[in-house]
Amino acid sequence: MRYIMLFVVLALSSVFGGCGGESDEERLLRLVPDARATTPVSGTVTVDGSPAKDLWVTLHPKDSSVTLRPRGQTDGRGNFQITTYSAGDGAPEGDYDITIEWLTYIKRDSDWGGPDKLKNQFNDPSTTSFHVTVGEEPIELPTFELELEGVEGKPAPTAPQVPRREK
Numbered sequence: 001m002r003y004i005m006l007f008v009v010l011a012l013s014s015v016f017g018g019c020g021g022e023s024d025e026e027r028l029l030r031l032v033p034d035a036r037a038t039t040p041v042s043g044t045v046t047v048d049g050s051p052a053k054d055l056w057v058t059l060h061p062k063d064s065s066v067t068l069r070p071r072g073q074t075d076g077r078g079n080f081q082i083t084t085y086s087a088g089d090g091a092p093e094g095d096y097d098i099t100i101e102w103l104t105y106i107k108r109d110s111d112w113g114g115p116d117k118l119k120n121q122f123n124d125p126s127t128t129s130f131h132v133t134v135g136e137e138p139i140e141l142p143t144f145e146l147e148l149e150g151v152e153g154k155p156a157p158t159a160p161q162v163p164r165r166e167k
Helices: 002-017 024-031
Strands: 041-047 056-063 072-074 077-082 096-102 104-106 111-113 129-135 144-146
Touching: 041 056, 096 144
Parallel strands: 041 144
Antiparallel strands: 041 077, 056 072, 056 096, 072 077, 096 129, 104 111
């Protein structure tokens, strides 16, 4: 009987929770009051001439006061869409350095971890040769054609210090 009551309470809360008529934009502004407008950014990555699945493409703002790190994950065709707040929404306007990592999903931790299958060649924002300026118009980035054949691995970069906001 206790499980039936729990089920009824959960069912009713899901029904009434969705009746607010709140748009995605209104919900975002309620949850993230300082959310910035975003512009769609997408592209494709190949590794040694073939599309690669589960690569992470991350945009690192050149403005060090911005703590957002928009990113996207490649699908089986090597395509990605950058996400900041909700799936595929893009990135806020600004100048970015782009890094690319190929990590492994770790079930136990429900997260992605190393080592980077791209031999740490493209995951350091301080040395990357990939950059983008995001404005008001959607951006389709040129294909990132990564070559690994015969490339030696590099040491992993040290994690950048992200400034913390004061409360």
